[in-house]
Amino acid sequence: MTLRVRLRQALVIARLEARRAFFSKRAFWVYLLALFPAAAFLLHTLEVKASTQRYSRYGIVSSAQIASIAPGETPEQVIARLGKPFYDRGYTRRRGGEEPVRYRYMGYFDGSARTDLTFKNGVLERKRTEPVLSFEQDRTIFAGIFQVFYLRLAVFFGCLGIFMNLFRGEMLDKTLHFWLLAPVRREVLMSGKYAAGLLASVIIFTAGAVLGFLAMLSPHSSLEVQAYWNQHGAAHLARYALAAALGCAGYGSVFLAAGLLVRNPIVPAAVLLLWENASNYLPPMLQKITVLHYLQAVCPVRMPLDKGVPALVQLFLQPAEPPSATASVAGLLLLTAFVLWLAARLSRRIEINYSTE
Amino acid sequence: MSSAEVVFDDVSKFYGDVLGVNRVSLRILPGITSLVGPNGSGKTTLMNLMTGLIRPDRGTILVRGLPPSDPERLMRITGYATQYDAAPRGATGFEFVATGLELYGYSRAEAARLAWAALERVGMTDAANRKVAGYSKGMRQRVRLAQAIAHDPEVLVLDEPLNGLDPLVRAETIQLFREFAARGRHVILSSHVLQEVDVISDQVILIANGMIAAEGQIRNVREEIREHPSQFLIRCRNAAGAAAALFGLDHVTEIRLNDDRSGLLVMTHRGDDLSRVLTQLALQGHEIESVIPVDENVDAVYQYLIGGQS
Numbered sequence: 001m002t003l004r005v006r007l008r009q010a011l012v013i014a015r016l017e018a019r020r021a022f023f024s025k026r027a028f029w030v031y032l033l034a035l036f037p038a039a040a041f042l043l044h045t046l047e048v049k050a051s052t053q054r055y056s057r058y059g060i061v062s063s064a065q066i067a068s069i070a071p072g073e074t075p076e077q078v079i080a081r082l083g084k085p086f087y088d089r090g091y092t093r094r095r096g097g098e099e100p101v102r103y104r105y106m107g108y109f110d111g112s113a114r115t116d117l118t119f120k121n122g123v124l125e126r127k128r129t130e131p132v133l134s135f136e137q138d139r140t141i142f143a144g145i146f147q148v149f150y151l152r153l154a155v156f157f158g159c160l161g162i163f164m165n166l167f168r169g170e171m172l173d174k175t176l177h178f179w180l181l182a183p184v185r186r187e188v189l190m191s192g193k194y195a196a197g198l199l200a201s202v203i204i205f206t207a208g209a210v211l212g213f214l215a216m217l218s219p220h221s222s223l224e225v226q227a228y229w230n231q232h233g234a235a236h237l238a239r240y241a242l243a244a245a246l247g248c249a250g251y252g253s254v255f256l257a258a259g260l261l262v263r264n265p266i267v268p269a270a271v272l273l274l275w276e277n278a279s280n281y282l283p284p285m286l287q288k289i290t291v292l293h294y295l296q297a298v299c300p301v302r303m304p305l306d307k308g309v310p311a312l313v314q315l316f317l318q319p320a321e322p323p324s325a326t327a328s329v330a331g332l333l334l335l336t337a338f339v340l341w342l343a344a345r346l347s348r349r350i351e352i353n354y355s356t357e
Numbered sequence: 358m359s360s361a362e363v364v365f366d367d368v369s370k371f372y373g374d375v376l377g378v379n380r381v382s383l384r385i386l387p388g389i390t391s392l393v394g395p396n397g398s399g400k401t402t403l404m405n406l407m408t409g410l411i412r413p414d415r416g417t418i419l420v421r422g423l424p425p426s427d428p429e430r431l432m433r434i435t436g437y438a439t440q441y442d443a444a445p446r447g448a449t450g451f452e453f454v455a456t457g458l459e460l461y462g463y464s465r466a467e468a469a470r471l472a473w474a475a476l477e478r479v480g481m482t483d484a485a486n487r488k489v490a491g492y493s494k495g496m497r498q499r500v501r502l503a504q505a506i507a508h509d510p511e512v513l514v515l516d517e518p519l520n521g522l523d524p525l526v527r528a529e530t531i532q533l534f535r536e537f538a539a540r541g542r543h544v545i546l547s548s549h550v551l552q553e554v555d556v557i558s559d560q561v562i563l564i565a566n567g568m569i570a571a572e573g574q575i576r577n578v579r580e581e582i583r584e585h586p587s588q589f590l591i592r593c594r595n596a597a598g599a600a601a602a603l604f605g606l607d608h609v610t611e612i613r614l615n616d617d618r619s620g621l622l623v624m625t626h627r628g629d630d631l632s633r634v635l636t637q638l639a640l641q642g643h644e645i646e647s648v649i650p651v652d653e654n655v656d657a658v659y660q661y662l663i664g665g666q667s
Contacts, residue, residue: 005462008462009460009462012456012459012460013460016445016456019445020445020446174441174442174443175441175442175443175444175445177410177437177439177441177443178443178444178445178457179460180409180410180428181408181410181428181432181435181437181439181443182428182432182457182460182461183428183429183430183431183432183433183460183461184428184429184432184460185428185429186428348426349412351410351411351412352405352410352411353372353411354441
């Protein structure tokens with residue numbers, strides 16, 4: 001049997017399996033996981049639009065006028081100069097025998113940032129300006145969502161759903177014998193199925209990453225977006241997509257092998273999740289056999305860590321000495337190839353035993 | 358050893374602690390061979406072993422010289438219609454058969470041509486474009502058969518292939534098996550309905566509790582079991598007289614008179630000697646109308662061998 005015939009067989013298997021991987025009822029939740037960042041940022045866009053409308057219902061005040069307000073001014077003076085605020089509320093605090101303290105809060109909007117003024121006993125005590133929309137902040141949040149949620153959970157569990165199903169799902173459906181009764185080497189069968197899973201997962205999760213990225217950009221001004229795109233944006237998007245695709249390749253190979261080895265997907269998923277997320281505790285040599293180790297280096301923006309994040313959580317989330325992006329891609333592909341080689345060996349041991357499933 | 362045989366050599370298979378088959382040694386020649394046994398006796402296990410769906414814990418298997426561990430070569434010469442549906446979700450009968458053929462390396466056009474030919478052989482062309490999920494049990498059986506024969510295999514393995522077929526289709530299917538066998542091919546089928554394989558098999562393998570109880574042509578199987586008496590139904594005018602004449606023979610173990618007194622059931626260890634005695638009785642004037650060996654069918658032999666487990 002020639003390599004060409006085997007390749008053709010693998011392509012036929014991939015073509016047939018891809019349909020199942022894309023449209024399996026068992027895998028519909030994979031789409032929900034993939035679309036979560038896009039949905040979150042679209043909600044954020046809607047929320048920004050709604051806020052902007054609410055803030056500007058009494059008009060927009062120029063930022064120069066807002067900047068001219070200084071501590072010590074009274075609410076009346078401020079209203080006289082800036083007009084009616086988009087909100088104006090207050091209360092009086094009374095404690096024991098102390099003199100009552102009157103607080104009053106007012107807000108103004110310059111079209112892109114809201115300014116909150118706090119008056120104490122009729123005098124401006126504090127002024128705080130915060131942009132409604134921060135491109136820098138959104139990019140950082142996207143980086144956080146991508147690395148914490150998308151790679152560690154969405155791609156991880158999505159690949160679990162897609163790749164574990166390739167063999168285990170067919171065993172449950174009692175259809176695996178269709179493939180085993182074809183004149184196909186088990187390694188070719190495994191390759192075809194892996195290709196199908198990879199195609200489905202890469203399309204779903206890179207599309208999810210790209211949509212999430214575009215949704216993140218959507219509320220920002222076209223000028224800002226254009227400038228970012230010309231400088232880093234295109235490269236960032238490409239690296240996010242690459243990280244998602246590599247994540248699918250890496251996790252996919254692991255779950256394909258796990259599907260050949262064990263019946264219950266929960267056990268390998270739990271073990272792998274722990275192994276991946278505890279990788280920072282591991283010695284450097286062992287870190288190299290985690291998928292996350294390589295993916296983190298491909299991501300364009302280091303994951304932001306708030307100072308308030310507990311030290312233990314920081315240890316889990318912060319990668320230790322990530323390799324270069326090129327080394328990461330090569331390392332992950334090597335790791336994937338090794339796991340697939342193991343899976344190919346395992347595939348020779350597949351037996352049909354529907355009655356015990 | 359001929360490479361045109363299916364050979365099991367001391368094969369055992371266990372599912373954990375449960376016995377599948379135990380120390381099976383078999384040589385299956387081309388022709389129609391039936392694996393007969395009750396549910397759970399190991400018929401499907403033997404079929405799965407010879408097609409590589411499961412691996413033996415011990416022993417070796419060769420199908421026309423090829424080991425089941427080499428599906429790439431084995432499945433080119435083997436077609437297996439299992440009890441399970443394997444059609445992809447939403448596939449039509451035609452798609453199911455044609456898709457399988459593409460894995461043999463046929464082009465789409467060639468796969469389509471062969472698929473239609475196979476569907477035509479099993480009389481399924483009218484329903485070929487309907488979804489398999491909507492097929493009746495008999496139609497599913499036939500489309501599985503079409504898939505198994507589509508690449509014109511040398512070894513056709515069929516798990517309960519006549520289940521759910523109406524009499525006309527059953528006859529056509531049996532004719533198809535005979536045509537395959539006549540071309541020097543193996544048709545290996547399983548059944549627990551003994552009468553249906555009795556009439557179509559060149560050889561029968563009786564299985565009970567994972568072990569081969571007997572193998573060979575049914576008549577030979579019967580003769581191998583010398584410890585069990587043969588049964589003959591004799592129709593004659595003077596049944597009581599014939600019974601009296603036969604009762605003194607040392608190889609006759611039991612005689613039962615029919616209620617109508619015009620026939621008797623004789624059990625003997627030596628059928629040939631009984632025939633000679635009956636000829637003498639006929640010559641002496643006993644009007645013997647017929648002598649029917651009642652247990653030369655699979656059912657009776659099977660009952661003897663496995664003690665009525667079916």
